[in-house]
Amino acid sequence: TSEADLELQAELLARGSSLATSNVLTLDNDQSQWCKVNRDGATTTSLPWTWEPMCVSGISADTDSDFDEEEELRKWTYCVYTNGEVMGGRGVSLVTTPEVAAGLMMVDFADEDEDGNPLPDREEDLKHLYEVKDTQDKGKGVFAKQDLAAGDIIMRTSPILFVARSALQDLEAKQRAKLLDQAVSQLPSTSQNLVLDLARSHGGDPITDILKTNAMGTEIVAVGHLGLIPESARINHACRPNAFYRFNDQTLQFEEFVLVDIPQGQELTHNYGFSLLPYEQRREAIKENWAFECTCELCSRSAAERAASDERLEDIQGIKGKLPTRFDKTPQMLAYLPPLLELLDKENLTSEKPQFEEVLAYVWSVFGQEARAREWGEKAKKGWEVLAGRESWEARRLRDFVADVKGHGSWGIWPEGEFEEEYLEGDHVHDDDEEHEHEHGHEHDHGHEHHGHGHDHEHEHGHGHGHSHEHHHEH
Numbered sequence: 501t502s503e504a505d506l507e508l509q510a511e512l513l514a515r516g517s518s519l520a521t522s523n524v525l526t527l528d529n530d531q532s533q534w535c536k537v538n539r540d541g542a543t544t545t546s547l548p549w550t551w552e553p554m555c556v557s558g559i560s561a562d563t564d565s566d567f568d569e570e571e572e573l574r575k576w577t578y579c580v581y582t583n584g585e586v587m588g589g590r591g592v593s594l595v596t597t598p599e600v601a602a603g604l605m606m607v608d609f610a611d612e613d614e615d616g617n618p619l620p621d622r623e624e625d626l627k628h629l630y631e632v633k634d635t636q637d638k639g640k641g642v643f644a645k646q647d648l649a650a651g652d653i654i655m656r657t658s659p660i661l662f663v664a665r666s667a668l669q670d671l672e673a674k675q676r677a678k679l680l681d682q683a684v685s686q687l688p689s690t691s692q693n694l695v696l697d698l699a700r701s702h703g704g705d706p707i708t709d710i711l712k713t714n715a716m717g718t719e720i721v722a723v724g725h726l727g728l729i730p731e732s733a734r735i736n737h738a739c740r741p742n743a744f745y746r747f748n749d750q751t752l753q754f755e756e757f758v759l760v761d762i763p764q765g766q767e768l769t770h771n772y773g774f775s776l777l778p779y780e781q782r783r784e785a786i787k788e789n790w791a792f793e794c795t796c797e798l799c800s801r802s803a804a805e806r807a808a809s810d811e812r813l814e815d816i817q818g819i820k821g822k823l824p825t826r827f828d829k830t831p832q833m834l835a836y837l838p839p840l841l842e843l844l845d846k847e848n849l850t851s852e853k854p855q856f857e858e859v860l861a862y863v864w865s866v867f868g869q870e871a872r873a874r875e876w877g878e879k880a881k882k883g884w885e886v887l888a889g890r891e892s893w894e895a896r897r898l899r900d901f902v903a904d905v906k907g908h909g910s911w912g913i914w915p916e917g918e919f920e921e922e923y924l925e926g927d928h929v930h931d932d933d934e935e936h937e938h939e940h941g942h943e944h945d946h947g948h949e950h951h952g953h954g955h956d957h958e959h960e961h962g963h964g965h966g967h968s969h970e971h972h973h974e975h
């Protein structure tokens with residue numbers, strides 16, 4: 501980056517930050533006002549935005565539920581920010597706060613590789629791997645054009661539109677529609693068409709509907725946003741999905757990847773959320789949030805098979821609720837983790853497994869059991885390589901672990917003389933609190949499941965470092 505670029509960035513950053521204060525108008529009621537942002541003579545084609553930001557400010561009353569009745573007034577400003585040139589000409593629009601926009605000015609918009617060479621059209625590279633076709637009962641869907649293996653990346657692209665989640669709450673319907681329309685209309689026409697062509701399911705304002713039907717949960721500078729990725733938005737929901745995504749908020753790069761092997765011709769699926777809820781509740785939650793009746797493989801099984809799945813889900817929640825957090829209770833991990841992993845496996849909850857495989861590897865290491873530590877470390881490594889990516893820090897961490905188990909900080913730290921052979925059997929822990937376990941069944945899961953670094957389609961899916969997943973939805 502040249503010095504001039506750095507200066508420009510610093511200047512833009514300063515201007516972006518100052519918007520936060522200069523732009524908030526004094527308002528005595530929740531009348532909001534529109535305002536133009538001062539550009540101090542800068543041309544509108546300078547990076548990062550190619551359009552004048554359009555902003556609206558207002559005040560919302562937040563009821564603090566902990567101290568009921570107490571209403572707190574919160575001032576807010578949301579603006580439309582568009583760069584119509586980045587990401588290989590695809591462009592990106594955001595409806596977000598000036599603070600988030602200022603944070604984004606630092607990002608490398610990922611049009612160049614590390615050596616400054618322009619990146620090829622990455623989506624074009626991978627288009628032979630899948631096709632979009634009509635399904636019988638779910639509108640369009642995405643299908644594998646060849647056999648795909650777990651970990652394969654099938655889409656490399658970028659979101660076209662981001663909307664801060666809070667904006668959907670704070671803005672009243674007309675303001676929201678106006679900002680969203682503006683955000684879309686400032687995009688290049690091919691990108692506009694990609695957005696406007698997407699499925700709708702709720703009625704009302706078209707772009708709001710498109711967002712609610714298709715957006716995925718993402719975070720930008722740690723603030724929750726809905727992101728619209730038109731290619732990935734064609735993937736239908738399944739409670740036990742075979743595909744997943746990662747989003748990198750440093751580069752705005754989005755990667756769709758294969759979670760479990762997919763034979764040629766099979767449909768790709770995403771988890772839109774609620775996958776840990778039992779059948780009836782899951783169905784309700786999907787209907788309420790997504791306005792469709794789930795017809796996925798799991799939801800279409802016989803009543804007896806669904807009941808068996810519900811029972812496994814209850815057992816999974818029960819075991820998760822009992823996992824010890826104190827070091828002196830580490831032996832209990834040996835009783836709980838293997839059955840938990842077996843249940844997750846039976847229930848095809850693939851994306852949940854690596855975190856527990858990793859813990860189990862460290863537990864064996866704590867007890868100085870090298871072979872078992874390495875065996876589970878290998879499983880966790882494979883899982884993270886798929887879920888977080890081969891180059892992720894999770895995958896590296898596990899590669900380091902299996903290469904040198906005895907060099908790991910956990911190795912043999914269980915006090916000598918206190919190790920008992922029966923720990924290895926895993927049956928030393930008595931289920932004296934069996935009753936309890938059922939009490940906390942599914943209560944914790946309001947459909948916001950976190951896979952790894954945060955995903956769920958409420959929808960959240962996705963994953964990664966500062967990458968989130970969620971096929972959101974008000975999400």
Ligand SMILES: C[S@@+](CC[C@H](N)C(=O)[O-])C[C@H]1O[C@@H](n2cnc3c(N)ncnc32)[C@H](O)[C@@H]1O
Nearest residue numbers: 638639640699701714733734736737792794795
């Ligand atoms: C993100 S879009 C998926 C792509 C969409 N089928 C299309 O034609 O563009 C979400 C919409 O797909 C449909 N859909 C997705 N998963 C479904 C499922 N498991 N069962 C029924 N409908 C589903 C619903 O109409 C939902 O509103």
